[in-house]
Amino acid sequence: MIQCPDKLTIQAVIDGEETDIQIIDHLQSCPRCCQIHSEMKDAFTPADNLGSTVKLPAEFLGRLNEKLSPQPFPAAMAAAVIFTLAIFSAYLTNPGYLQWWLSVGITRQISYLIDAFIDLLYISHIVGPTGVIIGLAALVALEVLILNMLRNVEGQINV
Ligand SMILES: [Zn+2]
Structure with a gap:
């Protein structure tokens, strides 16, 4: 029987990066390591696998992109307003x-x-x-x- 692996090694087993059969066997046979492995596996379960029945609306991604994208500055409108004000002030002057x-x-x-x-x-x-x-x-x-x-x-x- 090998020594108890550290948490990084256990995480590597969960991620599929560590495939040493002795370590995997140890994780299943040692009660302490089995519990650590189980807790870490539960903690790192992807959010998609959570048992939630709530789903995002279909148009959520589009609305989010719309809100995150910068709004264009109405340069043509500003130029038209400034030009109109300049003409009006010139006329008043x-x-x-x-x-x-x-x-x-x-x-x-x-x-x-x-x-x-x-x-x-x-x-x-x-x-x-x-x-x-x-x-x-x-x-x-x-x-x-x-x-x-x-x-x-x-x-x-x-x-
Ligand atoms: Zn162990």
Whole structure:
């Protein structure tokens, strides 16, 4: 007959990690070890095997995930409210400013876009179709480079 095993060994037998037949025989024959083995086995019974008849509702996991997931900040709504407040306060401050911005300001922004488009047309006439293709390829390469840099930054933040 072997010596009484320690509790870690008994736990290893319960977990199925210890398969030495002498230890298992000892656990069944020694009254003290048999009692320790029985108590530890009862204590480590998985919760699923408990005799409870109460079950979680089927939608429990979905509701739990819903509560645990972060709620998105309503950024578009906040931006719309801030923009509306800015327009309203600008109107209250001086109605002429708002009128000027609606007429001259927006027209100036659109004229910048039109000028840039016309400049691109002039440049394309100067560099020819090969130059346009090379320019677009350079822009695509720049975008890929920037996206790769951003992916690395996001990976570091999300880890
Ligand atoms: Zn024993």
